Structure formats: structure tokens, C-alpha cells
Amino acid sequence: MRPVGSKYLLEEPLGRGATGTVWRASQREAAGAEAAVAGQPGETVAIKVLKEELANDADVVMRFLRERSVLLRLTHPNIVRTRDLVVEGDLLALVMDLVDGPDLHRYLRENGPFTPVAAALLTAQIADALAASHADGIVHRDLKPANVLLKNEDGRMHPMLTDFGIARLADSPGLTRTHEFVGTPAYVAPESAEGRPQTSAVDIYGAGILLYELVTGRPPFAGATALEVLHQHLSAEPRRPTTVPEPLWTVIERCLRKRPEERPSAENLARALRVVAAGVGVHASPAQAEAALGVAALLAPDPQPAPVPGTGLAGQQGGPGAGFGDADPTQVLPPTVDPSAGQGPGAYDPNAATSVLPSTAPGPDAGPTQILPTGSAPGPDGTRIMPTGPGGYGGADPTRAMPPVGPDQQQADGPHPWQTQLRAARDRNDQTQVQYLDPSEDPLRRRPTRRPAPQQPYQQPHQPPYPQQGYPDQQGYANPPYPNPQQPPYPQQAQQYPPQQPQQQRQAAPQRPAPQRPERRRPEPRRQQPAPAPEPQRYAPPEPQRYAPPEPEPAPRREPRPPRQRSANPMRIPGLGCLKGCLFVIVILVIGSWAVWEFTPLKDWVADGKNFWDAASDWISKVKDWVSELGSKA
Numbered sequence: 005m006r007p008v009g010s011k012y013l014l015e016e017p018l019g020r021g022a023t024g025t026v027w028r029a030s031q032r033e034a035a036g037a038e039a040a041v042a043g044q045p046g047e048t049v050a051i052k053v054l055k056e057e058l059a060n061d062a063d064v065v066m067r068f069l070r071e072r073s074v075l076l077r078l079t080h081p082n083i084v085r086t087r088d089l090v091v092e093g094d095l096l097a098l099v100m101d102l103v104d105g106p107d108l109h110r111y112l113r114e115n116g117p118f119t120p121v122a123a124a125l126l127t128a129q130i131a132d133a134l135a136a137s138h139a140d141g142i143v144h145r146d147l148k149p150a151n152v153l154l155k156n157e158d159g160r161m162h163p164m165l166t167d168f169g170i171a172r173l174a175d176s177p178g179l180t181r182t183h184e185f186v187g188t189p190a191y192v193a194p195e196s197a198e199g200r201p202q203t204s205a206v207d208i209y210g211a212g213i214l215l216y217e218l219v220t221g222r223p224p225f226a227g228a229t230a231l232e233v234l235h236q237h238l239s240a241e242p243r244r245p246t247t248v249p250e251p252l253w254t255v256i257e258r259c260l261r262k263r264p265e266e267r268p269s270a271e272n273l274a275r276a277l278r279v280v281a282a283g284v285g286v287h288a289s290p291a292q293a294e295a296a297l298g299v300a301a302l303l304a305p306d307p308q309p310a311p312v313p314g315t316g317l318a319g320q321q322g323g324p325g326a327g328f329g330d331a332d333p334t335q336v337l338p339p340t341v342d343p344s345a346g347q348g349p350g351a352y353d354p355n356a357a358t359s360v361l362p363s364t365a366p367g368p369d370a371g372p373t374q375i376l377p378t379g380s381a382p383g384p385d386g387t388r389i390m391p392t393g394p395g396g397y398g399g400a401d402p403t404r405a406m407p408p409v410g411p412d413q414q415q416a417d418g419p420h421p422w423q424t425q426l427r428a429a430r431d432r433n434d435q436t437q438v439q440y441l442d443p444s445e446d447p448l449r450r451r452p453t454r455r456p457a458p459q460q461p462y463q464q465p466h467q468p469p470y471p472q473q474g475y476p477d478q479q480g481y482a483n484p485p486y487p488n489p490q491q492p493p494y495p496q497q498a499q500q501y502p503p504q505q506p507q508q509q510r511q512a513a514p515q516r517p518a519p520q521r522p523e524r525r526r527p528e529p530r531r532q533q534p535a536p537a538p539e540p541q542r543y544a545p546p547e548p549q550r551y552a553p554p555e556p557e558p559a560p561r562r563e564p565r566p567p568r569q570r571s572a573n574p575m576r577i578p579g580l581g582c583l584k585g586c587l588f589v590i591v592i593l594v595i596g597s598w599a600v601w602e603f604t605p606l607k608d609w610v611a612d613g614k615n616f617w618d619a620a621s622d623w624i625s626k627v628k629d630w631v632s633e634l635g636s637k638a
């Protein structure tokens with residue numbers, strides 16, 4: 005067991021993310037006054053040990069210390085409490101309450117989608133947590149199911165938002181050099197993807213994606229690469245699945261607005277979701293159903309969204325169009341992009357999850373937090389959002405996904421960070437996010453024992469049927485019953501919360517079996533490259549001179565070979581080739597024999613009746629005599 009500071013002992017790794025490893029730990033002695041919670045000796049806590057890369061960054065350490073009070077005072081029933089922050093040598097660690105229960109990502113994967121009522125109620129609690137943190141000026145920036153822990157409270161799931169402030173800590177100028185964002189592609193708001201000014205509205209966008217995923221089992225935007233997913237956040241409009249009730253869709257659609265100023269405040273979101281949950285439930289009164297249908301009126305935006313420091317919003321937040329100019333962000337992509345891309349049956353098919361999203365690629369589904377380059381500065385030109393290159397638009401190759409940029413513009417601005425990212429990705433040729441923890445020795449180097457199960461399609465066929473989930477849809481997974489106002493209301497079970505988990509599973513959940521994420525297993529060591537990049541998620545810093553080299557002159561095309569001339573007679577004689585070979589050998593033998601007969605003394609030997617050995621010894625003795633004669637003359 006490894007001590008952290010003088011007060012804590014790391015016991016067992018619980019899991020690992022992009023920013024660090026979370027450990028189960030025990031308290032050795034009560035923490036000092038600087039901790040928010042002193043704790044008692046023997047108490048079990050969770051400790052997130054930040055990655056070395058973060059811990060070694062002076063700016064992160066400074067921020068860590070500066071934000072200590074902010075993080076420690078953030079308390080809410082739906083936020084995992086940060087008890088203490090430890091800085092010790094090159095180690096930075098956050099001490100948190102240990103939450104006994106799975107994270108929402110894992111829960112979803114194991115149990116399938118929620119009913120609309122349950123999804124609305126759960127998201128309402130997350131929105132409560134966001135409202136509290138936004139009021140305190142803290143923006144989460146990495147909201148996703150993996151960051152929602154489900155605490156088991158008397159058999160009920162209580163969502164707890166975690167990883168608060170981590171994105172903020174990781175977003176160090178030293179690390180991100182102002183051109184990167186910290187987030188997860190499937191949940192990242194368009195303005196973050198573009199590197200435009202960000203506010204607390206990014207969390208509302210994340211909540212919208214999460215809500216969509218809760219009711220459908222998949223986030224709305226999928227793609228084979230992180231870039232494709234980001235592309236969709238910027239341009240594609242989410243489509244309403246038939247299973248989502250209209251009032252709930254109104255809420256989701258408003259959260260997923262491309263313009264942050266059109267998204268509701270967290271407080272309004274929470275209120276609206278509760279109205280929706282009451283109005284679409286089986287016991288909804290006509291008045292409640294009516295109120296749910298009018299939910300749009302409740303979704304007023306935040307007049308003063310909390311800005312994300314360092315994203316250039318100073319003095320701009322709140323106003324319509326802040327950070328966007330007048331450009332419609334939906335216009336930034338070529339018209340050939342199908343706004344429904346990623347929403348076809350393939351993308352919705354939960355059984356296709358593994359094949360839709362590459363396992364080694366940054367998992368847009370619920371992949372780890374990434375640190376990706378973004379636009380350097382907000383500008384009115386929304387078209388500068390994506391990679392450019394000589395290949396132009398329209399290939400399957402995502403690195404050629406956008407129209408080329410004029411040389412002037414490119415020179416003036418330098419290479420766009422996306423270009424650098426793509427360049428780095430191409431050069432690296434291997435973006436595995438695997439990191440190995442040596443299970444022996446230091447506990448900090450032991451393999452985590454509790455991780456969400458490997459990415460795989462939802463296991464509906466293996467699960468017991470969930471009575472609350474209604475009928476299977478065309479894609480073969482169960483959907484919650486959907487009470488359109490015209491439709492019969494939900495069955496009774498739909499209002500239970502959590503509605504989709506049989507009692508047996510609820511009780512089993514806290515035991516938290518320890519499946520390993522496949523992508524975090526130890527990779528086969530590469531013999532030729534013994535020193536793989538330690539941080540595969542971080543993209544290489546811009547290297548202008550290396551970016552987008554001019555396409556090499558295409559090699560002159562080789563003239564195709566003229567077709568082989570065959571004889572006019574197309575008839576094929578089997579064995580003819582062999583016969584030709586035999587004849588050729590016979591001719592050679594005849595000529596050779598004739599030459600030997602004519603030009604060697606063989607003829608004389610035969611005439612003298614000598615055998616070969618006599619003739620040969622005669623001939624050799626003649627040669628010897630001749631040589632000795634020559635010698636005596638000399």
C-alpha cells in the first residue's frame with residue numbers, strides 16, 4: 005500500500021481515465037483543517053491520483069492549489085464530494101467520497117436504455133448538480149455517463165456527478181497551449197469542438213447528449229473517428245427517435261442547440277424535466293400532460309452563463325451570438341453532409357456499437373476524456389473548423405474531409421490545430437490509448453481491478469427481459485413504452501425509479517465486478533519502437549513546417565503492357581511444352597556427342613581398341629613426358 009500524503013493509503017485501483025487513476029484508499033489519520041472533510045482513521049475514500057504529466061506541469065499545480073477552495077466547497081447531494089486535495093512531491097491527488105455503485109455508462113451498457121420518465125428524473129438530478137456548480141462559477145466540461153456514479157441508496161440509484169474541476173485542472177496552458185480542449189468527443193459541445201468561447205452551456209449540451217443516450221442507448225452522434233463525431237456536433241441535427249415522447253424531445257432538442265445561448269439554464273432544465281416526467285407518466289393528470297406539452301416555455305436560457313476561464317469569453321458572455329458572430333454554425337459544412345448522418349439504423353443499432361465505433365479509436369460512444377486541439381481563436385469564419393488539405397472534401401478519408409483553404413489564409417493563420425492533430429494522427433499511425441500498469445511492486449503501478457466492461461453492443465439477448473422497456477423496435481432492442489398524448493399512458497412500472505433494473509440486479513450492483521477495459525490492457529511491446537508516446541490522447545504540438553506538405557508530383561503513369569500475342573490457332577495441345585523441351589535436349593545431346601567425337605582423341609582410342617582408362621593414362625603420361633622434356637630443355 006502506498007501512502008498519499010501522511011493521511012491516506014492507496015489500496016486498490018478502481019479505474020483509470022484520461023486524467024488519472026482512481027483508487028480505493030483508506031484514511032490513516034484525520035486530515036487537517038485544510039481538508040473539507042477531516043475523516044476518521046480507517047475510513048474508506050476514493051482518491052484520484054492525477055497523471056504524472058499533469059502533476060509535473062507547474063501550471064496545473066498552481067491551478068490545483070488556487071482552485072482548492074472552489075473544489076472543496078462544492079457540495080451538493082448529486083455531486084461526489086471532494087474531501088481533500090493532496091500535493092506531495094510530484095503527486096497530485098483528489099480525495100473524494102467513495103461511491104459504492106456502477107457508473108452510468110456501465111449501467112446503461114449492462115441494462116439497456118431507461119424509460120423516458122426514469123431518464124428525465126435522473127437527468128433532472130444531474131441538472132440540479134449542474135445548477136449548483138454553475139451558480140458557483142464551476143463548469144464541469146466533461147459531462148458524460150461515465151462521470152455519473154450511481155450510488156446505491158436502499159436499492160435506489162442516486163446519481164452523483166464526479167470529475168468536477170478535472171477538465172478545468174487539465175486545461176492548463178502548459179499542457180494545452182491554448183489550442184486544445186479537454187473533453188470526450190461524443191459529448192463535446194460545438195463551441196468546445198471549435199475552440200470558441202465556452203460557458204456553462206457546454207454542460208447543458210452534455211446533459212442533452214446524456215439524456216438522449218439514456219432513452220435510446222446511444223449518443224445521438226456517432227462515427228468511426230473522433231473527428232467524424234465532432235463534425236456531426238457541428239453540423240448534424242439530431243433526429244427524434246420514435247420512442248422519445250414529444251415533450252422529452254423538446255427538452256433534448258433545446259439542450260442540443262448549436263448556439264449555446266439557445267440552451268436552457270441548468271435550473272430551468274431540471275424544472276422542465278420534472279414537469280415532463282410528471283406529464284408523460286401513467287398517472288399523469290390531463291393538467292400535467294398539458295404542462296408537459298408546453299415544456300418549451302420553461303426552457304429559458306441562462307441570462308448569465310458561467311464562463312469557462314481561458315476560452316476567451318471575457319466580456320462577451322451572455323449576449324446573443326457571443327463567440328459566434330452572426331454565422332450560423334450549422335452552415336459550416338458542405339451541403340453534401342447529410343444532417344442525419346450517424347442516425348441511420350446502423351448507428352442506432354445497439355448491437356452494432358462495436359462495429360460502428362472502432363475499439364482502438366477514441367471511442368465516441370463513451371470514450372475516455374481526450375485532450376484535443378481546437379481552433380485557436382474564435383472568428384466569424386465558421387468554416388475554419390476542420391482539417392484542410394489538398395485532397396479537398398468528399399473522401400472516405402477523414403483527413404480529407406473538408407474543402408481546402410487558400411494558401412494565403414493558411415499562411416496568415418498558420419496551420420489550423422485540427423490540421424496538426426490530423427497530421428500527428430497520420431504520423432503516429434497508432435493511436436492506442438492503452439497504458440499499462442505493472443501489477444507488481446508499487447500499488448500505483450498495479451492493474452486496475454474495476455473498470456467498466458469492454459466496449460460491446462448492448463447485451464439484450466443475454467439480459468432478462470425488462471418489463472418496463474416495452475416492445476422491441478426494428479433494431480431489435482427494447483424500447484420504453486412511449487406515451488404520446490394520443491397514445492395510452494405508461495404502464496405503472498414506468499414511473500418506478502430506477503425503472504429498468506430488476507431487484508436482483510440492484511442488489512448486485514454495489515459489488516462492482518471488475519471487468520477490464522480491453523483498450524487499457526497492456527499492448528504487445530513494439531520491438532522497433534521501444535518508447536511509445538506516453539500520452540496517446542494528447543496530440544502533438546503544432547509543427548507548422550511539417551503540416552500539409554505539398555502533394556508529391558505523381559509518378560508518370562506506366563503504359564499498360566500490351567496483351568500477350570498468342571498464335572492465331574487457339575487450340576491448346578496438352579504436353580506440347582514438355583515435348584518441345586525434350587526435343588531441345590536431344591538436339592543438344594546430338595551436337596555435343598558429335599563435337600566430342602570429332603574434336604577429341606576419342607576416335608583414335610576407339611580405333612586402337614583401348615578402353616577409357618588405358619587411353620586416359622596414356623594421354624596423361626604423354627603430357628608428363630612433354631612437360632619433363634620442356635623442363636630438361638630449359
Ligand SMILES: Nc1ncnc2c1ncn2[C@@H]1O[C@H](COP(=O)(O)OP(=O)(O)OP(=O)(O)O)[C@@H](O)[C@H]1O
Pocket residue numbers: 018019020021022023024025026050052084100101102103104106107146150151153166167371372373374454455456
Ligand atoms: N468517487 C468515486 N468512488 C468510486 N469510484 C469512483 C469514484 N470516482 C471515480 N470512480 C471510478 O473510477 C473509474 C475511473 O474514473 P475516472 O473519472 O478516472 O475515469 P473516467 O471518467 O472513466 O475517464 P475520464 O478520465 O476519461 O473521464 C471509473 O470507473 C469510476 O467509476
